[in-house]
Amino acid sequence: MAVSTTDMDRETEAGSALLDARSLRKDFGGIVAVDSFSFSVRPGQIVAIIGPNGAGKTTVFNLVTGVHPLTAGEIHFGGQRIDALKPYQIAEKGISRTFQNLQIFGNMTVVENVMVGRHSRSKVGILSGALSLPSSRSEEKRIYYAAMEMLDMVGLVSRAKQPASALPFGSQRLLELARALANEPKLLLLDEPAAGLASQETRNLERLIYRIRDGGVSILLVEHDMELVMGIADWVFVLDYGKLIAAGTPRDIQANEKVIAAYLGDETD
Amino acid sequence: MPADIAFERIYVELYQQVLQYLMTGVTVGSIYAIIALGFVVIYNVTGIINFAQGEFVMLGAMIMVSLYKNQVPMVAAFVIAVLLTTIIGAALERLAIRPAKGASIVTLIIITIGASITIRGLGLITWGPNTSSLPAFSGDAPLVIGTASIVPQTLWVLVTTAILLIALYLFFERTLLGKAMRACAINMSAARLMGISPSVMAMVSFALSASLGAVGGVVMAPTTLATYDMGTMLALKGFVAAIIGGMSSTPGAVAGGLLVGVLESMGAGLISSGYKDAIAFVVLFLVLFVRPNGIFGGRDTSKGGL
Amino acid sequence: MRHQNRIILSALFVVIGVLPFVFTSSYHISVMIFIGIHAMLAIGLCLLMGYAGQVSLGHAAFFGLGAYASGILTASYHVDPWLAMGLAAIFTGLVAFIIGKPLFRLKGNNLAMGTLGFGIIVYIMLVEMTDLTGGPSGLRGVPSLSIFGFTFDKDIKYFYLVWALALLFLILSLNIVNSRVGRALRSIHGSEIAAEMLGVDTNKYKIQILIVSAVYASVAGSLYAHYVTFLSPPPFGFKLSIEVLVMVVIGGLSSVYGAIFGAAATTLLSETLRGTVPKLLSGAGGEYEIVVFGVILMVVMIFMPTGLTSGTLNLVRRWRQEKALRVETREAEDGNAVTGVPRVPEGRTAIEDN
Numbered sequence: 001m002a003v004s005t006t007d008m009d010r011e012t013e014a015g016s017a018l019l020d021a022r023s024l025r026k027d028f029g030g031i032v033a034v035d036s037f038s039f040s041v042r043p044g045q046i047v048a049i050i051g052p053n054g055a056g057k058t059t060v061f062n063l064v065t066g067v068h069p070l071t072a073g074e075i076h077f078g079g080q081r082i083d084a085l086k087p088y089q090i091a092e093k094g095i096s097r098t099f100q101n102l103q104i105f106g107n108m109t110v111v112e113n114v115m116v117g118r119h120s121r122s123k124v125g126i127l128s129g130a131l132s133l134p135s136s137r138s139e140e141k142r143i144y145y146a147a148m149e150m151l152d153m154v155g156l157v158s159r160a161k162q163p164a165s166a167l168p169f170g171s172q173r174l175l176e177l178a179r180a181l182a183n184e185p186k187l188l189l190l191d192e193p194a195a196g197l198a199s200q201e202t203r204n205l206e207r208l209i210y211r212i213r214d215g216g217v218s219i220l221l222v223e224h225d226m227e228l229v230m231g232i233a234d235w236v237f238v239l240d241y242g243k244l245i246a247a248g249t250p251r252d253i254q255a256n257e258k259v260i261a262a263y264l265g266d267e268t269d
Numbered sequence: 270m271p272a273d274i275a276f277e278r279i280y281v282e283l284y285q286q287v288l289q290y291l292m293t294g295v296t297v298g299s300i301y302a303i304i305a306l307g308f309v310v311i312y313n314v315t316g317i318i319n320f321a322q323g324e325f326v327m328l329g330a331m332i333m334v335s336l337y338k339n340q341v342p343m344v345a346a347f348v349i350a351v352l353l354t355t356i357i358g359a360a361l362e363r364l365a366i367r368p369a370k371g372a373s374i375v376t377l378i379i380i381t382i383g384a385s386i387t388i389r390g391l392g393l394i395t396w397g398p399n400t401s402s403l404p405a406f407s408g409d410a411p412l413v414i415g416t417a418s419i420v421p422q423t424l425w426v427l428v429t430t431a432i433l434l435i436a437l438y439l440f441f442e443r444t445l446l447g448k449a450m451r452a453c454a455i456n457m458s459a460a461r462l463m464g465i466s467p468s469v470m471a472m473v474s475f476a477l478s479a480s481l482g483a484v485g486g487v488v489m490a491p492t493t494l495a496t497y498d499m500g501t502m503l504a505l506k507g508f509v510a511a512i513i514g515g516m517s518s519t520p521g522a523v524a525g526g527l528l529v530g531v532l533e534s535m536g537a538g539l540i541s542s543g544y545k546d547a548i549a550f551v552v553l554f555l556v557l558f559v560r561p562n563g564i565f566g567g568r569d570t571s572k573g574g575l
Numbered sequence: 576m577r578h579q580n581r582i583i584l585s586a587l588f589v590v591i592g593v594l595p596f597v598f599t600s601s602y603h604i605s606v607m608i609f610i611g612i613h614a615m616l617a618i619g620l621c622l623l624m625g626y627a628g629q630v631s632l633g634h635a636a637f638f639g640l641g642a643y644a645s646g647i648l649t650a651s652y653h654v655d656p657w658l659a660m661g662l663a664a665i666f667t668g669l670v671a672f673i674i675g676k677p678l679f680r681l682k683g684n685n686l687a688m689g690t691l692g693f694g695i696i697v698y699i700m701l702v703e704m705t706d707l708t709g710g711p712s713g714l715r716g717v718p719s720l721s722i723f724g725f726t727f728d729k730d731i732k733y734f735y736l737v738w739a740l741a742l743l744f745l746i747l748s749l750n751i752v753n754s755r756v757g758r759a760l761r762s763i764h765g766s767e768i769a770a771e772m773l774g775v776d777t778n779k780y781k782i783q784i785l786i787v788s789a790v791y792a793s794v795a796g797s798l799y800a801h802y803v804t805f806l807s808p809p810p811f812g813f814k815l816s817i818e819v820l821v822m823v824v825i826g827g828l829s830s831v832y833g834a835i836f837g838a839a840a841t842t843l844l845s846e847t848l849r850g851t852v853p854k855l856l857s858g859a860g861g862e863y864e865i866v867v868f869g870v871i872l873m874v875v876m877i878f879m880p881t882g883l884t885s886g887t888l889n890l891v892r893r894w895r896q897e898k899a900l901r902v903e904t905r906e907a908e909d910g911n912a913v914t915g916v917p918r919v920p921e922g923r924t925a926i927e928d929n
Contacts, residue, residue, distance in 0.1 A: 318684040318687070318688070320687075365873050365877060368877045368878075369876065369877045369880070372876070372877075372880055373628075373880070374684060375624070375628060375630050376876050376880045378630055378684065378687045379630075379820065379824060379872055379876045380872070380873050380876045380877060382632070382817070382820070382869075382872060383868075383869045383870065383871070383872025383873035383874075383876065384869065384873055385869070386817060386865050386866070386868060386869030386872065387866055387869030387870050387873065388869075389865070389869075390863060390865045390866025390867075390869055391866060393863060393866075394863065394866070501813070505688075505691065505692070505695070508688055509688075509692075512685070512688070541703070543699070543702065543703040544699060544703060546695065546699055547695065547696045547699045547700075550692035550693075550695055550696050551696070553688070553689070553692050554677070554689070554692065557677075557680075557681055557685060557689060558677045558680065
């Protein structure tokens with residue numbers, strides 16, 4: 001039931017969708033990690049993809065961001081097809097992400113991490129950099145201030161000059177978030193942002209996600225913390241073994257028998 | 270008519286030459302294969318490419334030669350050479366790899382390069398820069414098979430390679446230790462949960478790989494001259510063989526070794542001997558760029574990264 | 576930061592300017608010329624390996640290409656040496672560009688072996704292409720450099736020429752490192768996937784920095800060729816690639832200045848060992864000093880993966896922080912403050928995580 005209504009939703013809303021993924025499929029060797037999965041994110045929406053371990057959620061992120069090429073299907077972003085683009089080109093189009101296993105630049109300071117996030121919004125190349133032209137220096141300044149602004153948003157300004165690897169785990173998650181936002185994305189992909197966070201930190205994260213959304217950024221979320229998902233998501237897609245088994249509002253999903261069965265099956269494994 | 274006969278003679282000569290090159294190639298290739306096996310054993314268990322692999326071969330050969338020169342009987346010298354090298358291999362893991370636990374690939378590469386240079390230099394100090402030779406295990410009288418002749422030592426090399434391959438297969442498939450090592454290669458944390466210590470397995474892999482290299486060094490010593498710096502090129506070619514084989518496959522490594530050996534010997538004989546050492550690398554580049562997972566390999570050889 | 580750079584640079588200028596007046600013997604000056612040439616190699620590899628995290632075990636090849644391109648153009652075809660130096664740099668940069676694209680599809684171990692293979696192929700070509708390079712018997716008659724009738728015929732003149740260029744490369748590299756591009760390079764080192772996801776075209780920057788370091792090496796090679804005026808393949812072999820690696824490991828894994836220090840330390844060490852080892856070991860004629868390099872590589876990378884100089888600096892910083900922490904906690908205890916919870920010094924995790 002739920003599946004068919006989503007399909008109809010998508011038919012009618014495809015035009016207004018920010019991200020529109022059609023029949024994604026990904027094979028690894030002989031294993032089908034994602035199988036004819038369609039979903040979309042509308043502007044201003046918080047959309048969650050949930051599912052038991054190994055359901056293919058992170059793979060979906062890797063498909064959207066161009067880390068893995070699609071086996072079949074199409075991905076459209078802002079009306080343009082992006083599934084043949086390289087990851088850095090997709091980032092330039094306005095998609096940012098965080099990682100389930102943190103990918104902080106441990107060899108850089110906190111603020112430098114965020115400054116890398118400004119990469120596609122700045123343009124000094126190797127020659128003007130090497131000659132330290134005035135344009136290069138003034139751009140550097142702008143990058144720095146923009147980065148500090150992002151750090152202010154997540155509350156890490158006081159840590160700006162510290163090595164990023166010295167931050168505690170929860171702050172590193174926030175740093176990834178600030179770094180992703182520095183790219184001025186239209187769509188932000190959060191891969192298990194609450195994993196490993198204390199409950200207070202999760203509540204802060206929730207507020208932060210709302211603020212980001214209110215700033216005009218759509219959010220696609222993969223998360224295990226059901227309380228968080230059911231609290232903030234406008235729409236939820238449920239994957240199991242790479243296939244869509246349900247989609248709907250958090251309320252629909254909580255009552256969906258297939259979803260409950262999938263999760264119970266996961267627990268008895 | 271005479272022209273035809275002359276042509277036929279050239280043809281027969283060429284045929285015999287090619288056969289001879291093929292034979293040489295297979296012999297040298299077997300050595301590359303043994304070295305490649307050493308790379309594969311360590312890589313499978315630890316994910317490290319051991320740049321000091323060639324030094325194990327050098328140690329095996331040089332220890333064997335110097336023992337033999339001091340009147341130690343062949344068999345005893347063989348056993349001691351392999352044992353000593355094995356201990357050095359285990360020590361290398363303990364002293365250089367273990368303390369750098371959790372280091373990046375770049376760091377580990379540099380450490381094993383450092384180890385390689387150190388061992389080579391110590392070899393130079395111990396044995397000097399001169400080449401030394403070892404008599405063939407069973408004389409030098411060539412055996413004639415059809416139109417090609419074969420030196421008995423070649424048979425030694427071929428038989429040793431075959432025995433090592435079978436022994437390795439049995440070790441990994443049939444023994445508890447071998448299975449434990451494979452478990453580490455597949456999933457380190459799962460192995461740990463099963464009570465297998467990955468760090469012990471890492472040491473065993475270095476020891477095993479060192480003994481493989483030493484055996485290779487001993488059997489090849491009579492076919493070439495042994496020197497302190499013989500390891501570098503051998504290691505590089507063994508690596509090329511391992512890459513062609515897909516880096517994690519034992520039969521692949523052997524096939525890769527034979528392929529490199531034959532191509533090199535053919536290229537040196539038929540094209541130019543000066544470029545002999547470059548041939549392996551041209552092959553390497555072709556393989557890496559066309560099929561980064563090796564010709565015989567399945568799984569991704571680049572750990573980490575994207 | 577920029578201010579600090581200016582002070583260090585000025586100090587470096589003064590020290591280098593004065594050195595030939597302190598060490599006046601022709602032997603010392605020629606050693607310092609080699610340090611300058613090596614510094615160019617080390618600065619290049621420092622950008623590539625220390626900043627972008629890409630291992631190269633074939634850096635001697637670029638050096639050799641530059642040297643031989645200059646040597647062949649000037650000795651055999653009588654091209655103007657400066658023009659030849661430029662052409663050599665363009666040629667070497669082009670080679671880097673061509674091999675860079677496929678090479679960087681390889682990662683980690685394979686990249687190391689790929690560059691090693693490249694180095695060996697170039698070396699074999701230098702030996703085998705006898706018509707062009709003179710092969711093992713060498714290439715004679717490379718002319719000295721001169722500009723506007725001013726010939727760099729004396730070692731002391733050459734010293735200033737080499738170091739002027741080395742310092743130019745240093746400044747250019749410092750600028751790159753402190754720019755958007757330098758940050759992108761370090762982000763590749765930190766996490767390639769995260770860099771890519773933030774819009775960094777990782778492949779483009781890797782190739783660009785490979786070209787930069789190849790051009791540095793090529794100019795160093797040209798300078799070498801015009802200094803020794805005779806070229807033969809052995810100085811461009813695997814051993815030099817290892818020496819450059821040692822230079823970077825000693826000083827340049829996280830600092831461009833360190834690369835110069837590493838070049839000086841390695842060259843001096845090499846010279847000293849070459850002088851003393853044969854005296855200690857009778858009849859020693861081979862390259863014994865390489866044992867010491869091997870040990871340095873192992874020990875430094877095991878205990879100080881960020882390099883010898885920065886590793887030492889980190890240790891000092893950590894020691895100072897711990898001292899400060901002790902004082903801090905003591906003060907807190909003295910004042911009976913409850914807030915005196917000992918803080919983990921920030922430097923520590925930074926070191927252990929690297």
